[in-house]
Amino acid sequence: MIRRPRIRPTLRLRLTLLNGVLLVSTGAILMFLAWLLVRDGAQLTDQLAPGSTVTLADGRILDAVQWEQQLTDAASRELVVTGLLALVGISIVGVAGAYAVAGQALRPLHQVTATARRLGEATLDQRIGYSGADDEVAELAKTFDAMLDRLTESFETQKRFVANASHELRTPLAVMRTEIDVTLSDDEADTGEYRRMATVVRDASERANGLVDALLVLARSEAQAGRPLGRRSECDLAQGTANALSAVRREVERIGLTVETDLAHAPVVGDPGLLDRLAGNLIENAVRYNHLHGRIWVRTGSEAGRSWLVVGNTGFEVDQADVPGLFEPFRRGGRERTGARGSGLGLSIVRAVCDAHAGTVRVVAQSGGGLEVTVELPAAGAAAVRGTDQSVTPQR
Structure with a gap:
């Protein structure tokens, strides 16, 4: 069974439909009011004597009431036909204009979406850079750019932290390896040399252990920020x-x-x-x-x-x-x-x-x-x- 594609109720479509409904409703109300004015404004026979007649241009003589009824019906039909045509035309132009205006107003939202889809660790330098009217959409675009600035700073800080932590850990490890290699390569190394090597290795290991402990405390402290403490006394x-x-x-x-x-x-x-x-x-x-x-x-x-x-x-x-x-x-x-x-x-x-x-x-x-x-x-x-x-x- 082939499933037909469903029209997405996008914000642009909803704004366009809302504008169309409001425009058509307003036009219909105005047409109805105009029709009432035409019907009520044509009541002229109330001021004539009963049995009055009207002589038309073609020589016909009609009862005044009959003539008034014909005049009212003709005016009403013309008003309805003309009004409907005008309402259809205005509705088409209004809906099309609303669709275009909504698209223009929502363009920064599409830029936000496209930028978010392209974002990655290597593309965090991209920004929306909205330069339109200072409205809610502009505020959203600026907020999104500010969020990207914070994310970029956070990623850079994290990279720098990892690099520095790796360097700090590598330094004592390199010291230990160097001391061990130098001592083992010395065939004439005595007990004093080995004790000196052991002292250097111990100091370097204590430094590495202290760094690891500090990193664990930092991670534990940051994990508690904004959350209930695991231990409270x-x-x-x-x-x-x-x-x-x-x-x-x-x-x-x-x-x-x-x-x-x-x-x-x-x-x-x-x-x-x-x-x-x-x-x-x-x-x-x-x-x-x-x-x-x-x-x-x-x-x-x-x-x-x-x-x-x-x-x-x-x-x-x-x-x-x-x-x-x-x-x-x-x-x-x-x-x-x-x-x-x-x-x-x-x-x-x-x-x-x-x-x-x-x-x-x-x-x-x-x-x-x-x-x-x-x-x-x-x-x-x-x-x-x-x-x-x-x-x-x-x-x-």
Whole structure:
């Protein structure tokens, strides 16, 4: 059985039909009103005496009422015939015009459809570029172009992330392979050489393992953004920050940093593991990117339904314009940071954890060098009670 093709009720066809129905209905109503006017306007015999007659041009004499009836019928027939012909003509022209106008108005929609069909990873640079009237269709076209801009940026960021992650993982693997090959090729290598090789391999493997752990935390944090957290319990940012400070005590003492703390109660509800990683990353960055005998200041607290953590440090000077680039994976100060100290995922993880907990993070470059990072999260429970100051390192 051959199935006949079905006419699609496209938006253009529906607009054309709607315009045609409105046009024909309006024309029919106008014809009816004109017919009523003709019928009512021809009542002339009411003003004549009964039995009045009318003499026509051809010499016929007719009763006035009969003559009026003939005149009314003739006018009505002429009006109906002429009106129908005019209505058909106007309807054809109107429907054709509506079809053309609807097609012109909906052309950007066809461009959107065609562009969407052509889109692929290699054609994300295509845009609609609508330049018509500033109407709803233009707004749709601009919105679609803006969406493509965001998609292009997302794909580029993803490509850069994969490339940098591959480079970071390849570096320790290359170090391990080189050390092993060099040592094994040395026939005179003694136990000391093998121990040195083992130390280098262990350090490189720890670096690779740390990078993999950071990538997993970042993926887990980003997956939680905008969704209910898998684990939720009440935590204290002050306690997590104190633990992070204790973990870096030895490094702080080694480079002679001065640590100033004001750790007040800062209750939040969230994933304890992610929140501990947030505080740990901020403290580790403050130590890692500091200078000899520098300074670190750490504050926590809660106010007006928000708990906050502030971590600041002295260090290298950073331009405020480069601050947004700090949140990109494997980037530092707007530049690629592969091969530098750390995995380059610290602030990326901090932002992802904040997003997962409906919080915010703000970074301000300090005059003279260093950064101050402020994290704000929704507070848990009643207003926090001010705690006492703590210090984890001796003064320089």
